[in-house]
Amino acid sequence: MAKINPTIVLYNQKIDKSITFISLYKTLKKNTELINHINKILVVDNSDNENISKYNREKLENLNDEVITVLYLGKRKNLGIAKAYNLAVNILEIENFSNNNWILLLDQDSTLTKELFLGFLQNDKEYMNNNIGIVMPRVICKQKIVSPxxxxxxxxxxxxxxxxxxxxxxxxTGINSCSFINLNAIKKINGFNEDFPIDYLDHITFWEIQNKGYQVYVLETMINHDLSFFDFPSVPLHRYKIYLEARLNFIKEISKTNKKPLNRSIFVKDFLFLHCKRTIKNKMYKHFVYGSKVFLKFMFLNKKSKRYF
Structure with a gap:
C-alpha cells in the first residue's frame, strides 16, 4: 500500500494562515479513506521571524490529533527549499521506508483537494511495475500548462x-509543488541538490531522478497554481538575481552530466532573449544592470574551463 508523506515548507507564515495546511487537513478529515495512506504530515518551518516560528511550533505540538500525525521541524532560520526537503527526508529515512513510500512536496499557498490523492492512489500498482520515481498532476497557471x-x-x-x-x-521536467516523489528515488540521488537552494531545484531534481533510470507518471488531475515569474514585472531584484544564478548553474551542471562541451552561444542566447529582452521591454533597468553583472561574472569565472566552454 502506498504511503504518502505530505511535506509543507513555510516561510514567515502562521500555520493557520497557510492555505496548503488548511486545505490538506480539511481534505483528510472529510475523506477518512485517505488517512490510511498518510504516514505523517511534515511541516518544515523556514521562518526567521522568531514569533512566527514559536507560534507555529506551539500550534502544531498542541494539535493533539490521534489519527493524523503532524511533525513540526524548524530551526528559526531560512534553510532554503532544498535543505528543508532534505531535513524531512532524513527524518523519514529513520523509519526504513518501503519501496512504495512517497513524499508529497508542497509550498504554503496551494489548495489541495481529494482529487489529487485519489488520482495518485488509483494508479498505485503501475508505479511499482514501471519504476516510477515521480508522479505529478498537470499544473495550470493563467490557462497554460506549467508542469509537466x-x-x-x-x-x-x-x-x-x-x-x-x-x-x-x-x-x-516540472515544478516540485504537488509532485509525489518516491523516497527510494531521492535516496538514489543522495537527496535534493543543495547547490540549488530555491530556483531550478525542481528541474535538477527531475533531471537527476530520470538519469537514475526512473520514469515520470502524469496524472489526469489538474491543479491551479500561481507562479511569480508569470508576472515578471513584479519580481523583486534580489529574486531575479537568484533566479539567473540558478539558471546558469543549471546549464553548467547539465553540461557536466552530459559530458559535452558547452558553446558560449548558449549564454549569449540567454543573455539576449531571457535577460535583455524581458528586462528592457518591461523597463526594469536595475534588473538589466544587475542581471548583466551576473552573466559577466559567471562567464568570467568559467572562461578557463575548456571542458564546458
Missing part, C-alpha cells in the same frame, strides 16, 4: 499538449 514541461533542449522547456498523461517515455 517537455524538454526542447537540455536547458529549455516547452508546454506539452493538453492531454499529456500516464507514463512518460521521454524525459520531462
Amino acid at each position: 514541461l517537455l524538454i526542447k533542449t537540455p536547458f529549455d522547456f516547452k508546454e506539452p499538449s493538453k492531454n499529456i498523461k500516464g507514463i512518460q517515455k521521454k524525459r520531462v
Whole structure:
C-alpha cells in the first residue's frame, strides 16, 4: 500500500494562515479513506521571524490529533527549499521506508483537494511495475500548462499538449509543488541538490531522478497554481538575481552530466532573449544592470574551463 508523506515548507507564515495546511487537513478529515495512506504530515518551518516560528511550533505540538500525525521541524532560520526537503527526508529515512513510500512536496499557498490523492492512489500498482520515481498532476497557471514541461533542449522547456498523461517515455521536467516523489528515488540521488537552494531545484531534481533510470507518471488531475515569474514585472531584484544564478548553474551542471562541451552561444542566447529582452521591454533597468553583472561574472569565472566552454 502506498504511503504518502505530505511535506509543507513555510516561510514567515502562521500555520493557520497557510492555505496548503488548511486545505490538506480539511481534505483528510472529510475523506477518512485517505488517512490510511498518510504516514505523517511534515511541516518544515523556514521562518526567521522568531514569533512566527514559536507560534507555529506551539500550534502544531498542541494539535493533539490521534489519527493524523503532524511533525513540526524548524530551526528559526531560512534553510532554503532544498535543505528543508532534505531535513524531512532524513527524518523519514529513520523509519526504513518501503519501496512504495512517497513524499508529497508542497509550498504554503496551494489548495489541495481529494482529487489529487485519489488520482495518485488509483494508479498505485503501475508505479511499482514501471519504476516510477515521480508522479505529478498537470499544473495550470493563467490557462497554460506549467508542469509537466517537455524538454526542447537540455536547458529549455516547452508546454506539452493538453492531454499529456500516464507514463512518460521521454524525459520531462516540472515544478516540485504537488509532485509525489518516491523516497527510494531521492535516496538514489543522495537527496535534493543543495547547490540549488530555491530556483531550478525542481528541474535538477527531475533531471537527476530520470538519469537514475526512473520514469515520470502524469496524472489526469489538474491543479491551479500561481507562479511569480508569470508576472515578471513584479519580481523583486534580489529574486531575479537568484533566479539567473540558478539558471546558469543549471546549464553548467547539465553540461557536466552530459559530458559535452558547452558553446558560449548558449549564454549569449540567454543573455539576449531571457535577460535583455524581458528586462528592457518591461523597463526594469536595475534588473538589466544587475542581471548583466551576473552573466559577466559567471562567464568570467568559467572562461578557463575548456571542458564546458
